[in-house]
Amino acid sequence: MLLIDCPHCGPRDETEFSCGGEAHIARPLAENSITDAEFAEYLFWRDNPKGVFLERWCHDAGCRKWFNAARDTVSHAFLEIYPMGSLPKSDAGKAAYAGSWRRKTASEAAAKPSSVKGGKA
């Protein structure tokens, strides 16, 4: 049984949580500027690394708040827990974020507000 340290409630059993899958998937704003295949990378493609994985978690049975986590998918160790809407600060978390294939996708580039005409989302 994993013990997960909710930022609001403290360490709780894994059965109190739901896992929201891969974190830091930005929705393309200029979605008509990318192809269907590139949009599919946002909508369906998900990473599945053997090692450090950045995920979203929700404390369903407790505070029901979301947080981000850097978790090792082999040992299940939580290397870092950081707030929703922010980026990881640990070395392992930063490396996982920078090294992810998603940083190079067209759908992520299209998620920047500057990618939309007029610069507004």
Added chain:
Amino acid sequence: MSNAVHMYISQSDKGEMVLGAGVDKYNSYAQRGSFPVPEHMIAAAVEIFPILSRLRMLRHWGGIVDTCPDASPIISKTDVKGLYFNCGWGTGGFKATPGSGHVFADLIANDQPNKIAAPYALDRFQTGLLIDEHGAAGVAH
């Protein structure tokens, strides 16, 4: 197999009860079981068959459940010539093995999918023509 609670059960020829179970809620390469999944399954099993509470657990095991967003497999040519995928069978693979082997052999022999295999191509995630089989496993979710 129960549609009401999350467990399915069969008795082996030796008399042992074989029960299943479910998936971890998160990606894992750990190659070991977890406690919550059997615990949840046993609670369901004992609810339907209280006599099972007297049994001892002899062994437990876990495996990989590779699942696509629509819970259907991928049977597909790829961009690489001579490379074909037949994967993503998740919870449906054991029973579908003969059929999938048949259409996969057909795909490789002809370098084109037949009518049955064609909808399972990898590009369905671009076209949006998903095949929702989340209910196919039968057990309650």
